[in-house]
Amino acid sequence: MGTLLDVNDLSISFGGIKAVQNLNFHIDTGEVLALIGPNGSGKSTTVNMIAGIYIPDKGIIKYDGHVIPNKMDIANRAKLGIARTFQTPRPFANLTVYDNIYTIALLHNKYTEAKEITNDILKLTKLDNLRNTNSGKLSIEKRKWLDLARTMATRPKLIMMDEVMAGLNPAEMEASLDLIRAINKEGITVLFIEHVMKAVVSVCTRAIVLNQGKLLCEGEPREVLNNPDVVAAYLGGETDVAGN
Amino acid sequence: MKKYLSLKSMIKIGLLVVALIFPLFVSGNYVISILVNCLFFAAMAECWNIIGGYGGQVSWCHASFVAIGAYSNFILSNDFGITPFLSLPLGIGISFMLAAVIGHATFRLHGPYFSVATIACGEAVRVLIQYFDKITKGAAGIYVSYKGADFWALTFENDIPFYYLGIIVLLLTVLVTYLFTKSKTGYYLSAIKGDETAAESLGIEVFKVKLTAFQLSAMLSSVVGCFYASFLTYIAPTSTASFDLSMKIGVVAIVGGVASLWGPVVGGFIVILLIEATSVFFGAAGGSQMIYGLLLIVVIIFKPEGIIALFRKNNAEDSKNMELDKKEEA
Ligand SMILES: Nc1ncnc2c1ncn2[C@@H]1O[C@H](COP(=O)(O)OP(=O)(O)OP(=O)(O)O)[C@@H](O)[C@H]1O
Numbered sequence: 001m002g003t004l005l006d007v008n009d010l011s012i013s014f015g016g017i018k019a020v021q022n023l024n025f026h027i028d029t030g031e032v033l034a035l036i037g038p039n040g041s042g043k044s045t046t047v048n049m050i051a052g053i054y055i056p057d058k059g060i061i062k063y064d065g066h067v068i069p070n071k072m073d074i075a076n077r078a079k080l081g082i083a084r085t086f087q088t089p090r091p092f093a094n095l096t097v098y099d100n101i102y103t104i105a106l107l108h109n110k111y112t113e114a115k116e117i118t119n120d121i122l123k124l125t126k127l128d129n130l131r132n133t134n135s136g137k138l139s140i141e142k143r144k145w146l147d148l149a150r151t152m153a154t155r156p157k158l159i160m161m162d163e164v165m166a167g168l169n170p171a172e173m174e175a176s177l178d179l180i181r182a183i184n185k186e187g188i189t190v191l192f193i194e195h196v197m198k199a200v201v202s203v204c205t206r207a208i209v210l211n212q213g214k215l216l217c218e219g220e221p222r223e224v225l226n227n228p229d230v231v232a233a234y235l236g237g238e239t240d241v242a243g244n
Numbered sequence: 245m246k247k248y249l250s251l252k253s254m255i256k257i258g259l260l261v262v263a264l265i266f267p268l269f270v271s272g273n274y275v276i277s278i279l280v281n282c283l284f285f286a287a288m289a290e291c292w293n294i295i296g297g298y299g300g301q302v303s304w305c306h307a308s309f310v311a312i313g314a315y316s317n318f319i320l321s322n323d324f325g326i327t328p329f330l331s332l333p334l335g336i337g338i339s340f341m342l343a344a345v346i347g348h349a350t351f352r353l354h355g356p357y358f359s360v361a362t363i364a365c366g367e368a369v370r371v372l373i374q375y376f377d378k379i380t381k382g383a384a385g386i387y388v389s390y391k392g393a394d395f396w397a398l399t400f401e402n403d404i405p406f407y408y409l410g411i412i413v414l415l416l417t418v419l420v421t422y423l424f425t426k427s428k429t430g431y432y433l434s435a436i437k438g439d440e441t442a443a444e445s446l447g448i449e450v451f452k453v454k455l456t457a458f459q460l461s462a463m464l465s466s467v468v469g470c471f472y473a474s475f476l477t478y479i480a481p482t483s484t485a486s487f488d489l490s491m492k493i494g495v496v497a498i499v500g501g502v503a504s505l506w507g508p509v510v511g512g513f514i515v516i517l518l519i520e521a522t523s524v525f526f527g528a529a530g531g532s533q534m535i536y537g538l539l540l541i542v543v544i545i546f547k548p549e550g551i552i553a554l555f556r557k558n559n560a561e562d563s564k565n566m567e568l569d570k571k572e573e574a
């Protein structure tokens with residue numbers, strides 16, 4: 001399998017804050033790569049640079065064998081198959097759950113096909129019983145699921161999931177992990193940002209760790225979590241690195 | 245269930261029938277002329293609704309497009325003897341292009357910044373109409389030349405024909421708006437209203453969608469403007485292309501209910517009738533401004549979804565009842 005995304009020497013700062021510094025990593029086609037690190041370490045910022053919301057100060061993003069120019073706009077990146085959820089979810093609050101997904105499905109399909117695809121996605125993400133609910137009225141967890149459900153209507157090759165599991169109870173978490181495996185099985189590559197390490201270990205094939213905007217280490221998830229540098233980086237944080 | 249019309253559509257058909265036979269029961273032109281105003285303002289507000297309501301892009305320059313339709317009509321019919329019906333393509337074409345220009349200038353801006361920019365654009369159009377006085381007769385305005393009742397010239401002895409024309413034009417704007425909301429672009433526009441950043445990052449081309457909707461809204465406005473001008477018989481930059489008219493159009497839509505198919509229709513009747521009623525009490529000048537202000541404040545505080553929302557409660561109950569019916573059938 002080839003490399004889907006290759007990030008080279010990526011840097012960005014906001015005023016004096018060096019949010020991401022000289023970051024190098026890649027994602028293989030078909031893998032579930034964990035992107036972890038303490039609060040403020042630059043995970044969401046990295047996603048935002050790949051998605052085109054932030055323009056990096058420096059560095060190259062290569063996707064599917066091509067360099068993505070800085071000036072390529074957000075929508076065009078999405079059309080290439082780069083999808084993402086938002087850490088603070090962003091539903092189309094004026095639309096129902098169904099229409100949130102249907103609208104995006106229309107981008108790539110005829111009306112009747114979009115309908116079918118929307119129904120499939122609703123079933124897969126277990127949002128079916130909420131289909132006519134106004135998405136602005138959903139709980140935060142459900143909004144995150146809706147964010148994820150919508151990305152699935154974009155015909156993505158890569159989905160970057162920014163803490164989609166936050167706030168779930170253990171049973172819901174189990175179901176969610178199954179969903180992510182199912183998404184991955186369809187050939188979609190996943191970048192998985194998560195603070196719950198149990199989830200990371202259970203679903204990811206590889207992990208990279210950010211700390212203060214820099215790459216701290218990378219490798220097999222269990223190894224990475226036992227790395228003393230990683231433990232030290234997380235110390236003081238509320239996150240349970242060992243995953244108990 | 246399907247064989248029968250729903251209560252909602254029965255009410256609508258009933259209202260339409262009442263509207264159609266209404267002129268038989270009134271004598272004199274006064275009441276009819278007020279109702280024609282209601283119909284045309286409802287139609288203009290429905291056009292506004294496409295971009296301002298469904299798109300959430302609150303524009304204050306729609307008088308420009310109304311004026312383009314109006315001036316196309318009067319200039320072609322007065323100077324060249326061409327029927328207003330054939331002036332429609334001209335008005336539509338110019339509005340399409342003007343909307344492209346205004347859209348390029350303003351759609352990078354958001355919220356109130358966008359709105360203020362559209363005010364500037366609308367004023368620029370008014371000044372331009374005034375400036376090219378060889379064609380437009382400048383600030384003096386244009387009267388339609390009345391050569392007796394003539395359908396193709398849209399000149400009539402009383403306002404009853406305009407009443408029916410108003411109904412047709414209004415239904416046309418409602419139909420176009422309805423079809424638009426069911427189109428792909430309509431869905432994308434609603435998504436953009438909901439969250440522009442999310443829409444963009446899912447692959448919706450925000451600028452293109454906004455511009456298309458704006459152009460549709462502008463072209464349709466010029467159609468309404470064309471017929472409205474024939475009813476008015478006199479147009480001038482300070483009335484037909486004014487900020488005051490732009491504001492009135494937006495207020496009608498907002499008071500009636502934005503992003504709702506029938507909201508602007510309700511708004512047209514309520515706002516225009518209120519303005520008419522108050523002008524009887526307070527005299528014409530200044531009264532209307534006060535009404536806009538008061539209505540906006542009241543509606544935004546108590547019913548931000550617009551007056552149409554007062555009717556919606558019943559609909560919700562309707563559909564509940566229908567669900568019960570279904571269960572009983574099962
Ligand atoms: N738009 C912005 N303007 C200023 N500073 C920003 C901006 N976006 C991010 N930052 C800063 O960049 C740093 C990295 O933030 P980022 O959101 O990427 O962290 P994170 O790893 O996603 O953290 P968390 O786990 O809390 O979500 C933080 O110091 C943050 O304050």
Ligand SMILES: [Mg+2]
Pocket residue numbers: 043044045087162
């Ligand atoms: Mg984050």
